[in-house]
Amino acid sequence: MIKNTLLPAAEFCQRRSDFITKMPANTIALISAGKEVTRSNDTEYPFCQSKNFYYLTGFNEPDAILALVKGEGVEAEQSVLFSREKDSFQEVWHGRRVGQLAAVENYQFDLCFSLAEVSEQLLPLIEGKSSVLICQQEHGVFEQQVLSWLAEIRKLARTGAKAPKSLVDCSEIIHEMRLHKSDAELDIMRQVNVISGAAHQRAMQRTSAGKFEYQIEAELLYEFASNGARYPAYGSIVAGGDNANILHYTDNDEALINGDLLLIDAGGELAGYAADITRTFPVNGQFSVEQKAIYQLVLDSQNLAISAIKPKQTFAELNRLVCNFLTQALYDLGILKGDITLLLAQNACKKYFIHGLGHWLGLDVHDVGDYHSNQQREQLRPFAPGMVMTIEPGIYIPLSDKSVDEKWRGIGVRIEDNIAVTESGFENLTVNAAKTIADIEKVMAN
The missing domain is CATH 3.40.350.10 (Creatinase/prolidase N-terminal domain)
Structure with a gap:
């Protein structure tokens, strides 16, 4: 209802x-x-x-x-x-x-x-x-x-x-x-996250090789509107295979290929308020060994960041946690090469994690509010109860990257949830979109 x-x-x-x-x-x-x-x-x-x-x-x-x-x-x-x-x-x-x-x-x-x-x-x-x-x-x-x-x-x-x-x-x-959401605003944002999470689940269940990206986009829009979010909050990204390595890909006009991943960045708008959720999953319902490896390290980095959110925390500190983790993880997989101490000092993961960790969310998808960025572009704004943000680490290895083993090329993974800061920590508003490898494969098997 x-x-x-x-x-x-x-x-x-x-x-x-x-x-x-x-x-x-x-x-x-x-x-x-x-x-x-x-x-x-x-x-x-x-x-x-x-x-x-x-x-x-x-x-x-x-x-x-x-x-x-x-x-x-x-x-x-x-x-x-x-x-x-x-x-x-x-x-x-x-x-x-x-x-x-x-x-x-x-x-x-x-x-x-x-x-x-x-x-x-x-x-x-x-x-x-x-x-x-x-x-x-x-x-x-x-x-x-x-x-x-x-x-x-x-x-x-x-x-x-x-x-x-x-x-x-x-x-x-x-x-x-x-920037500071009221209880009533947070309630709407919970609702639009549930609607949007259900849309991502629907997309997983209706994805198969041979369908076009825009057909999966249509499933998202149907689920949004059927549950009261008549419009998407922004142009949906439905990116199969190497298209996931185009951050703002919205053509959504190519056929889905067996063995590829599908990255969907989409959210509904309810009473003016946006959800902004990203999920990445295999077109055929089963992750390959390499896809699992990249997906799991992105998921682990997201969980690391989310678990650290609390009042007085900053995006700058979350970025340090995630960049250190991803740099070490990519080194362990052999994707980054060299002296690990130097790689960590250089935030070498940014070659493949090419955007920010998150942004404010509300009436706008990239919502207003000062990040208190310094000259090094570190975002030093202390979090406070009522702030809502996205947390969206990603790894993007385009087909054109000849510096890595061929088995990694063409993999693009982003995972994005919407998080509210509370008095004691955080509330993850994105509660019903499958995210673990096991849960995704289970949803797609049904």
Whole structure:
């Protein structure tokens, strides 16, 4: 049974209140919604809301604008939405709109006006403020719109109107808030992980030589949508054989070959929140000796990293643990050659472990939040309860690598789980996608 996954309006209302608390006095923050993107002539891609806007509103229509006002006292604080007006003609063609009355009632904004009323209602809110806060890196077009509003106010200087003197990027405020998940957010992320884990299990059970990668992708999408995650959180990677050694492979158009591995990196999106799970398994259901060896060392390195997660831990330390482990393991297999002490000092495994160990996860797959990286690109941000991350070590040995024995070439393995930091350690949200060699072979035998 699909649960009601919508966050309560009160949670979004509290987020706006918390954001206003972090704003300087006598400022206004303007956050814009996403826009529809044309796919072909007069049809659009499925709408995806701006994540910062959604985080503060829960409102899922395009073109809207959120204004958060902070005056000199608490009584001068306001949340004001500007959105598309109710229009029976447009709604017949393009779908229902929330409208202004329902926006106030259902989303708990203090006021809501139509977009046609922006000049009349928004400019007086901007006038007299010391600065305007916007998310500068997201919407260059919106920034130009804000500058045009400031220019309109400056034209009225002779009447005593005062335009804000600066635009301030408020992205960091929102990003820090988004980095720490509430109990309600974590519950949604548990649900989308269960849905996505079931999709990976389905893919294992329906994989066989001769099928195309896109046919397995279709099985994933079916399982997502059947359980309430209507859309994937990102373009699914379904990479057979040497395609697994292309990190962001999304063509998904080749036939699966008996004896190859299949790497699937896919997750559903539920109520805006993403899962990001990777599993690698044999097309024919049985790992070869070489595939087992590579797979097991990747799995062991992932378990090593996950078991070390706790508050105050860092990605930098997890990376050291994993790189030391993988370098030694690849040396023991004869894939890395030379002096082991020097290999360890050089993080020699990075020849085959070519990406980072993980990233923040939430409303975005590669979610926002400062990693506190130093000049050596070490991520020193201490973990704290409520943070959610991926842990995804991988080993990639392309067919073109002539430096290794032929038996290893063409093997690409990544294993990825979604992990929440708790008060005492961690919670693995990825609970139902087979991961051990024995479990994978058992699932594929049924």
